[in-house]
Amino acid sequence: MSFVSHVECTICGHRHDAKRVLSVCEQCGQMLAVRYDLEQVNKHVTKEALRARPPGMYRFRELTPLDEDETPVTLGEGSTPLLALRRLAAHFGLRHVWGKDEGQNPTGSFKARGLGMAITLARARGATGFVIPSAGNAGGAAAVYAARCGLPCAVIVPRGTPPAAIAEAAIAGAKVFTIEGSIATAGKVVAKVAPQIGWFDLSTLKEPYRLEGKKTMGLELAEQLGWTMPDVLLYPTGGGTGLVGIPKGYEELRAMGWVGDPLPRVIAVQAEGCAPVVKAFHDGADTTAAWENPTTHAAGLRVPSPFAGRQMLKILRDTGGDAVAVSERAIQDAQRLLGRLEGVWTSPEGAALVAALGVLKERRDISADARVVLVLTGAGIKYDPPPLPPAVDLAGSDDDVVAAVRGALGV
Ligand SMILES: *Cc1c(COP(=O)(O)O)cnc(C)c1O
Numbered sequence: 215m216s217f218v219s220h221v222e223c224t225i226c227g228h229r230h231d232a233k234r235v236l237s238v239c240e241q242c243g244q245m246l247a248v249r250y251d252l253e254q255v256n257k258h259v260t261k262e263a264l265r266a267r268p269p270g271m272y273r274f275r276e277l278t279p280l281d282e283d284e285t286p287v288t289l290g291e292g293s294t295p296l297l298a299l300r301r302l303a304a305h306f307g308l309r310h311v312w313g314k315d316e317g318q319n320p321t322g323s324f325k326a327r328g329l330g331m332a333i334t335l336a337r338a339r340g341a342t343g344f345v346i347p348s349a350g351n352a353g354g355a356a357a358v359y360a361a362r363c364g365l366p367c368a369v370i371v372p373r374g375t376p377p378a379a380i381a382e383a384a385i386a387g388a389k390v391f392t393i394e395g396s397i398a399t400a401g402k403v404v405a406k407v408a409p410q411i412g413w414f415d416l417s418t419l420k421e422p423y424r425l426e427g428k429k430t431m432g433l434e435l436a437e438q439l440g441w442t443m444p445d446v447l448l449y450p451t452g453g454g455t456g457l458v459g460i461p462k463g464y465e466e467l468r469a470m471g472w473v474g475d476p477l478p479r480v481i482a483v484q485a486e487g488c489a490p491v492v493k494a495f496h497d498g499a500d501t502t503a504a505w506e507n508p509t510t511h512a513a514g515l516r517v518p519s520p521f522a523g524r525q526m527l528k529i530l531r532d533t534g535g536d537a538v539a540v541s542e543r544a545i546q547d548a549q550r551l552l553g554r555l556e557g558v559w560t561s562p563e564g565a566a567l568v569a570a571l572g573v574l575k576e577r578r579d580i581s582a583d584a585r586v587v588l589v590l591t592g593a594g595i596k597y598d599p600p601p602l603p604p605a606v607d608l609a610g611s612d613d614d615v616v617a618a619v620r621g622a623l624g625v
Pocket of ligand 1 (some may be wrong): 323325456591
């Protein structure tokens, strides 16, 4: 049974029929969001029933847009661990820091949740192929879920996209195109090509279902924290699907009476070389302006004109949040710090949160006993590593080798 009541424009409120193929609002062109009959959901599922279900994001089936009896296109995404980062917390003089390790998803990033859901729904509504502009991970995930349901996929990424994401799309049989510029340039091509060839346009938040996949992070976080919310949530912000999606999940749980706390302070973290949300937030603007010459090796943050700028800024302001930009150098240092202290090799985007935590603590913007969650969106192994000490090569006699090992270890 589906509990979707309708699909609604997040700006003008215009209602759309959820059974139709949907992209953006037909009235004003803004982002759509799925709405549920939460009273009915509450009658059909309990916290106890949920606990007994197998892992994965479809545990929360009643709060997904899946049609009755629909089998999702899945590779087992979701149910990622919420890791207590005690040594990292101590490093910053904090007591409660967790990392939601989204790098453990299929495809090595949380894009698996969004694209798995978007492709499940688009296929159910009759899509025969997919086109997606991407900074890397979204294209890889789209290709993988398209392969999983036997439909063709075309991925357009900027030149310089991390090779693992390109390989991931290619090995799943997608056609991959590169283009000069950023995801914004790729998006313009997709907007022209998709209607001509009749394939579904999976651009970030230009259809309402990717958000529902990302939302499941919020549902999981609430459950993993014993049906409470953290005080502070740091999110590495590109297109903002999780920044908008996680609070959406919390709001639905709150409307159902499953959690009582106010929303956490949401903190958008971006790279100094591409920080349209940070700039708009501090300028007091209602929406973001296109960022010229975006540069950062955190590919997922290289989004110069996010479609949901308006919605993100509202959430940051409504929750008393903030927006912080960090340097490339700080991201690399933070990536090594998290690896060394916790054994988690997170992506540069996730590492940006660790860098931002240092900034916020220094400014005394986070109290020592605040409960802080970092959304570690992807696995570091999908990117070129930061500069690291080289491996020590061993050669010569057994004695030479042993001496070299002891010398290098200093023991
Ligand atoms: C896409 C991506 C981001 C940015 O996510 P948005 O929802 O677009 O803001 C952050 N980290 C990684 C690893 C990503 O792939």
